[in-house]
Amino acid sequence: MSQQTATTEKTQCRYCEKELHGRTGKMFCNVDCKNNYNSRIRSVKRAEENKLFPEVIKTIKNNYRILLGYNLSRLTENEYITINKDELRSKGFDHRYCTGASIDTEQKLWKCCFTFCWHENEESLTFTHAPHLNSKNHFHQ
Numbered sequence: 001m002s003q004q005t006a007t008t009e010k011t012q013c014r015y016c017e018k019e020l021h022g023r024t025g026k027m028f029c030n031v032d033c034k035n036n037y038n039s040r041i042r043s044v045k046r047a048e049e050n051k052l053f054p055e056v057i058k059t060i061k062n063n064y065r066i067l068l069g070y071n072l073s074r075l076t077e078n079e080y081i082t083i084n085k086d087e088l089r090s091k092g093f094d095h096r097y098c099t100g101a102s103i104d105t106e107q108k109l110w111k112c113c114f115t116f117c118w119h120e121n122e123e124s125l126t127f128t129h130a131p132h133l134n135s136k137n138h139f140h141q
């Protein structure tokens, strides 16, 4: 019995770790293992990336989902709805975070979550659907 002189270590499939036979340089048993391996790498990378995202990104996403539930995009210009802060808070809405802000002609501050914008009152928030308020290049006349 002659011992095989291997220049590389005994190769294993990178995904399922089964021993590989055949040509050297082979890294996977089959295309499924290769695809599974690559998607595992991608999901690990994505999970690491998500850890880097500050809480504020998650909060804004969550705010957006909550506001979608109110169907604010049905509001036409100068139509508003007022929602109690407690109600919004109980749903997890956090009005500290926004994607844009603008001051209107009455000197009211509007904060936006994309195209949904609100003005803060003592007990409630007044919402409108105003894509222009979220624009960073917005200057009112």
Ligand SMILES: [Zn+2]
Pocket (backbone or CB within 6 Å): 013, 014, 015, 016, 017, 018, 028, 029, 030, 033
């Ligand atoms: Zn494999």
